[in-house]
Each structure stands twice: as C-alpha cells, then as structure tokens.
Amino acid sequence: MSNLLVINSSLNAASGNSSKLTQTYISTLQTSQSVAVTTRNLYASDLGHLDATEMEAWMTEPDARTEKQAELAAISDTLIQEVQDADEIVIGVPMYNFGIPSALKAWIDRIARAGITFRYTENGPQGLLENKQVTILAARGGQYAGTPMDTQTEYLKHFFAFIGITDIRFVYAEGLAMGDEQASKAFETANEKIVELTSVNVD
Template identity: 60%
Template structure:
C-alpha cells in the first residue's frame, strides 16, 4: 500500500484551486492502487511561524529540555516523522505575491533541521530524506511558468532537494484569473489523471 502525505495551504480551504487539484490527484491515484492518505491543511495556522524559543529547544539536548522545550521540539519532530512515514508527497501549492504561502514556509522551517534532515560535510550539505516522490500541483491566477517571475518553482526544487527530496514533479494550472481559465484548469486536470495513472 502506497502511503501518501497531502499538504494543502490555500487560504480558500476546500474551495481553493490548489486544494481541488490535490483532491483530484488523490482520487485518481486511489482508482489505480491501494493508498493510505494523511492530509495536513496548513492554512488553519496550526503551525505558527518559527521563533527563537522553539529553535533553541532543538539545540538543547533532549535529556535537558524543559517541559516547554519538549512541547516545542515535538512540533518539528512530529512533522519530520510524518514526512518520513510517507513515500509520496502531494503538495497543493497556490501562488501568493509570486511566492509560497507563509504557512507552507512555516512547515519548511520545521522539517529542514541540521543533523536530522540534512547534514554538512566537507563537500557541502547532504540531504537525509530519501526515497520520496513529490508532486507539486501549482495553481496560479497569472501565467508565470518558465519566466523570471516564477521564483516559486526554483525555490521549491532547491529547498526540497536540500533535504534530500530531489524527485520533484510539477503540474501547473495557470491563468486561473484570466480569460481561458477553464481550458487551463482542464488541461491541468488531464495531466493529473495521466501522471497519477503512471505511478
């Protein structure tokens, strides 16, 4: 059974285009094989932005942490364990002001931890998260793929690759706030169906 982690971060929740795309992907995947799905909606702000106090908890030896530090360290520990427990990572990714949602950045800040998900060597940083396939379902109001304004794609490839997730695949639904949005959405849906069937 394939274990799937779905990460959504649309401010529009279930009505968000990126959320709908991730739901479609999971539905199509379930048509072809048995899957176990864990869904995390980051837009509910359950993961706050990283603070110095929380980061200090990571740096404190586990046996020396206060009760508060144990609770703070557990936030990151649990998210990393959840990530490691799944083989396919499905990301519903809206674009806000040419970037990722800050709630998704808060997730990144918890799973990118030196000595746990990456390490530094004489040759540079080495990612420690292995054997993951990532699918990013990018929903955008404008058309940016392949242009200098698409900093989102490069950032996601870089930061996910930094921790070892180098098999990162993108499916784009662009121009959703422009004329022709229905055709763009349909094309993305067809691509999702084909990609899900190939896994």
Template identity: 45%
Template sequence: MSNTLILKSSILGNYSQSNQIIDQVVEGKTNVTVRDLAADPIPVLTMEIATALRGSTDDLTSELKQIVQLSDELIAELQNADQVVIAAPMYNFTIPTQLKNYFDLIARAGVTFKYTDTGPVGLIENTKVVVLTTRGGVHKDTPRDSMHAYLQTILGFMGMTDVEFVYAEALNMGDEPAQQSRTTALDTLGALV
C-alpha cells in the same frame, strides 16, 4: 502499497483551486495522509524555536517541547511517505507563509539533512514529490516564478530531488482559460499520483 503525504497550504479552504484539484485526484485512494497547513498552522520560526530544534528538550518550556514534538511528527510523516504532493498556490510571487513555516520546522540538521566536508547532504531520500501550483496569472518560465527555484532548492537540500511541477495558471483570466488550465492540471496530477 505506497504512502502519499498531501500538504495543503492555501488559506482559502474549500474555495481553494489547489485544494479542489488535489481532493479530486486523491478521492477514494488509500494510504493518504493529508496535512492542511492553513487549517492547522505551523508556528513561525523564532530564535527560541530554532534553538529548541537543535538541542536537548530537557529544560524547555512545555510550549517549546510541543513544538519539537510537532516537528518530529511532521518529519515522521515525511519519512513514511513514498510520495509527497504539495499544493503550493502562488501568493505575491512566492509560496504561502504556511508552507514556508512547514519547511522551517522540518529542515533540521542531523535529521532531514546533515553537513559534510563537501557540503550539506539531504537525508529524506527515495521520495517522489509532485508540486501542484495554482496561479491567477501566467508565470511559468518567467522571472516572476521564483517559487519553482525555491521549492527545488529546499526539497533537494533535504534529499528530495525527484520533483515534478504541475501548473494551473490563468485562473483569474477568464472562464475558458481557467477551466482549460484546471482540466489539464487535474489530468496531469491524476497521472502522477
């Protein structure tokens, strides 16, 4: 039985198209862990946090120790997952800040990747990733879709190279195109998860 980790990142809560689609797909499924990065935000990376994530926790403040512990917890969830489903709505042509904060806290040398003589090597392997991205307009396969390349890069950097994208676009371009796009995304995501 496989374990699925769901990462939600929309600030819209129950009004979020990405949250609604994912909730429908995983309804009734077992072995699913849901991490809502907007409802339970990840701290923004600072020099102090970056330093704490790289070293000993012996002489850290209690706040920094909690952040390192959160990073360890997030990484353990990821390592335990056979499949990761990321809800990544497009905000201003990129991923939500909440999702970026998550990646900043889990991208740790020696833990999720390592440096070698030939370059970095990801340490999170054999994990299938499905990205559901929702957009008000149509951006797929255009220069405006910078989030696709970023997500491929950051996930691959940590070893997750089996990545599929599911698009729900035109959500603010009228009822008919929006409904058609939501239905297609729901069917596609349902077949993958």
C-alpha cells in the same frame, strides 16, 4: 500499499484552487492504487513563524528540555515524521504575491532540521531523505511558468533537493483569474497531467 502525504497551503481551505487539485490527485490515484493518505491542512494548523525559542528547543538535548521546549520540539518532530513515513508528498501551492504561502514556508522551516533531514559534511550539505517523490500542484491567477516571475518552481526544487528529494514533479493550473474560459482550460490541462502522473506510478 504506499503512503501519501498531502499538504494543503491555501488560505481558502478546501475551496482553494490548489486544494481542489490535491483532491483531484488523491481521487485519481485511488482509482488505480491502494494508498494510505495523511492530510496536513496548513491553513488549520496555525504553525506561525519559526522563532529563536522554538529553534533553541530543537538544539537542546531531549532529556534536558523544559516542558515548554518539549512541546515546541514536538511540533517539528511530528511534521518530520509525516514526511519520513511518506513515499510521496503532494503539495497544493497557490501563488501569493509571487511567492509561496507563508504557512508553507513555516512548514518548510520546521522540516529542515540539521542532523535529521540534512547534515553538513566536509563536501557540503547532504540530504537525508531518500526514495521519496514530491508532486507540486501549483494554482495561479496569472501565467508565470517558465518566466522570471515564477519564483516558486526553482525554490521548491532546491529546497527538496537540499533535504535529499530530487524526484519532484510539477502540475500547473495557470491563468485562473483570467476569465472562465481560461480557468476551465487550465483545470482541464492540469487534470490531464494528473492522470498522466498517477498512471506512471505502479503499486
């Protein structure tokens, strides 16, 4: 049995288009594989922006932390453990103002920990998370893939490679705000891609 970590980052919770894509991915995968699913709904997590106090808690030795520092460090520790335990990470990513949701950035900031998910060497940074796969399910009102306005794809590729994950796939549902016909076609195309990707994985 493989472990699947699902990250939803839409402000619209389960009704968000990217959240619908993650649910489709899960249900499609489960038709052919036995998977244990852990879901992290960032819209309900209230992570907030990373600040100096929380970062200081990470940098303090565990046995020297105050009670408050221990609580703050535990937030990141929990999120990192979820990633470490996962064989595949599936992330629903809407596009807000040409970027990723701030909740997703807050999650990213807490799983990038020096000495835990990456380290610096004399040859530069080295990612410490290996043998994992990331699938990005991107939902967008307009059509941006392959253009300079797609600021998400390369950013997410670079980030996950930085922490050691280079097997990253993308599914795009674009033009969702460009009329019902276009939205229907976009979901159809995305769902076909999901079927293709989930059929490649073998338990």
